[in-house]
Amino acid sequence: LNTPRAVAGLFSIIKSAEQLVKKSELGKEGGKAVLDVLDKMDSVFGIFYQPKGYEVKETPQEITIPISELSPDIQKMVHDRQAAKMEKNWGEADKLRNQLQVEGYVVIDKAEGELEVKRVAPAATITTTSAS
Numbered sequence: 564l565n566t567p568r569a570v571a572g573l574f575s576i577i578k579s580a581e582q583l584v585k586k587s588e589l590g591k592e593g594g595k596a597v598l599d600v601l602d603k604m605d606s607v608f609g610i611f612y613q614p615k616g617y618e619v620k621e622t623p624q625e626i627t628i629p630i631s632e633l634s635p636d637i638q639k640m641v642h643d644r645q646a647a648k649m650e651k652n653w654g655e656a657d658k659l660r661n662q663l664q665v666e667g668y669v670v671i672d673k674a675e676g677e678l679e680v681k682r683v684a685p686a687a688t689i690t691t692t693s694a695s
Contacts, residue, residue, distance in 0.1 A: 566608070573604055591665075625669070625681040633680060637663070641670060641680060648672075 580597045583589035589597070605611045630641060644659035663670055671679040 569604065569608060570610075573601070573608075573610070576600060625683050627679060627681050630678065630680055633668075637666060637668060637680075640666075641668075641678065644670060645676070645678065 576597065580589060580594075583593065601611075630638060633641065640659050640663055644656050644663070647653075647655040647659060660670060667683055669681045669683055671681065673679055
């Protein structure tokens with residue numbers, strides 16, 4: 564392994580991604596691709612390790628949002644999903660549900676056709692654990 568070259572490549576990827584983010588040119592798919600590359604590199608080099616005694620826990624923070632306060636694109640997906648369910652087009656309804664989840668929203672079907680939309684944003688928390 565050429566560790567210095569790999570670390571230089573790692574920082575080159577991070578710097579390029581950072582520049583694209585600043586210009587708003589990276590996008591969601593590009594960001595996922597960068598994270599995938601960093602995860603693969605980390606699986607070899609173990610750079611992003613967790614120090615002993617620390618544990619990172621992802622705690623989802625759900626916020627209920629009235630449908631009227633959602634962006635027009637998200638509102639359309641919610642309404643299209645509901646229409647697909649009414650037409651018993653389960654494949655389309657599932658596809659829209661998955662798209663909403665990718666965007667960070669969860670739709671909960673309530674009684675009598677009512678919907679509840681929650682924004683789910685994971686919040687990382689670091690806790691210390693006692694060394695045994």
